[in-house]
Amino acid sequence: MTETAPATLTVPSHVAIIMDGNGRWAKQRGRPRSFGHSKGVDAVRKTVEAAGKLGIRHLTLFSFSTENWNRPADEVGALFELLKRYVEADLNTLDRRGVKVQVAGRRDDLSPDILEIIERAERQTADNTDFFLTIAFNYGGRDEIVRACRSIADDVAGGQIDPARIDEALFSTRVDTAGIPDVDLLIRTSGEQRISNFLLWQAAYAELLFLDVLWPDFSPAHLEGAVREYAARDRRYGGVNAGAA
DSSP: OOOOOOTTOOOOSEEEEEOOOHHHHHHHTTOOHHHHHHHHHHHHHHHHHHHHHHTOOEEEEEEEEGGGGGSOHHHHHHHHHHHHHHHHHHHHHHHHTTEEEEEESOOTTSOHHHHHHHHHHHHHTTTOOSEEEEEEEEEOHHHHHHHHHHHHHHHHHTTSSOGGGOOHHHHHTTSTTTTSOOOSEEEEOSSOOOOTTOSTTTTTTOEEEEOSSOGGGOOHHHHHHHHHHHHHSOOOTTSOOTTOO
């Protein structure tokens, strides 16, 4: 993907987005929530393209949470169908553009057809290195941490890991985003100001930005504005600014 970010702009390596507001966007237009989700896919396409042009290397999108199972069955079905259609329509294009697609989230309770789509997308793009797109699907931050703990505990019980060796670096190899840098900038659309169980481990020092725009209306201009806001912030990671008194 071509990078065209302004030379003087400090661009985050990893941007994560909570894509919120599809339902409200549809309601404002007197349409069903599924219509809003469909328009949200258009925003995904534009955002992936814009991220590459800005020079962002890693983009993680929150598409379906472990809590979303509590929504009406027809809406859940529509969300699953949109994932299928997005992969079917865009996978070859993403592959040609050098995008590596990865899916974060639990898979043991997904249907075989959804699993096949996820595995095909990951397999087809596995060797790409130009841009990294992670879709958080059937994902919950607490669930991810519990699964990572169980994985490590199994290895401790099997004598493969000495408990004294467990540290942040080891733990990071067991989360769904292993090998991906921590989140630099986390954006949530729709005006809501919470992270909703998203990337709890990875976003420990992320800059948070809450935008009062519903996801289907999110544009490349909004993303560039978010990156400019990020560049203007002072990231100290718990320390102090070198110029502070």
